[in-house]
Amino acid sequence: MVVVYSNRIPVLIVAVLVLLAGCTGGADVVPGAQTDDIDEPDGGGDSADSDASGTDDFELSDPERVLRDAGSFTVSWSYxxxxxxxxxxxxxxxxxxxxxxERSYSRTTSATDGQPDSGAVEQYVADGVTYVRIGDGAEATYTSYEGSMEVLATAIALSQARAYGADDDLTFAGTETFDGVSVERYELSTASEALILAGSAAAQGDPGNLEVTNFEYAVLVDEDGLSRHESWAFSGRMDDGTEVRGSWEYSLTGVGSTTVDEPAWLDEARA
Known part of the structure; x- marks a missing residue:
């Protein structure tokens, strides 16, 4: 399969690039902030038909509503x-x-060719104040400021099950257990244009023609309609023969049971 890169950048590639670019900054926020200005991604309908057998339909709930009702959660994301x-x-x-x-904690790390980039970035939010630690050990720096951004918006953005516009191609692949709850598994084995372009983020902005040699996508949905786990992986070859690959994984766990403790470095950030 050869796909020509176009200027129509899908939500998924934007999310990947923003997260890659935002490793040294940004803030997670006060959970009670408003999210009315957050737009729903185009093309990512709430439901899709399953395979021809009609065993089950792919359907997602409003994650903001469900997570607010649950009261707490943990999200892990990697690329x-x-x-x-x-x-x-x-x-x-x-x-x-x-x-x-009204507490949240996040930790972001990045590495290039196995070498850490500028140390970890940690953010802790409590009582309307954001505390930030950048770096590790004696080289760490600290800051704090009033206010923060919306924690739910970040968590929802990290999940891409709605965003790629390929819901119609997802097929039901059975049920299993994830994080102690029953989930339905849906898979996509044929890459849509949006997901191919998302993978071509590895092509550094000038991908030309990308031949996708392998592609896999899977999402696990619980009985509340929450996407609890997502993963995609691709490998491909550029038109000059260069091999590229990419993968990401998202997990939503501890729904209703997550607690947030003060980080050990909080006193330094308050000083």
Whole structure:
């Protein structure tokens, strides 16, 4: 399969690039902030038919409503890719939110060719104040400021089950257990244009023609209609023969049971 890169950038590639670019900044926010200005991604309908057998339908609920009702959650997200220059990039994000206590904590790390980039970025939000730690050990720096951004918006953005516009192609693949709850598994084995372009983020902005040699996508949905786990992986070849690959993974766990403790470095950030 050869796909020509176009100027129509899908939501998924935007999310990947924003997260890659935002490893050294940004803020997670007060859980009670408003999200009325957050637009629903185009083309990512709420439901889709399953395979021809009609065993089950793919259907997602409003994640903001469900997570607010649950009161707390944990999100983990990771990305690994090798671009057309042979550079390997790794990014991880961990997110813990206790909406009832109005606390959140996040940790972002990144690495290039196995070497950490500028140390971890940690953010802790409590009582309407954001505390930030950048770096590790004696080299760490601290800051704090009033206010923050919306924690739910970040968690929802990290999930891409709605965003790629390929819901109609997802097929039901059975039930299993994830994080102690029953989930339905849906898979996509044929890459849509949006997902191919998302994978071509590894091509460093000038991908030309990308031949996708392997592609896999799976999403697990619980009985409340929450996407609890998502993963995609692709490998491909540029028109000059360069091999590229990329993969990301998203998990939503601890729904209704997550607590957020003060980080050990909080006193330094308050000083």
């Amino acid at each position: 690994t890719g090798v671009d057309a220059n042979g550079v390997e990039t790794e990014v991880t994000r961990e997110f813990y939110a206790d909406l009832e206590a």
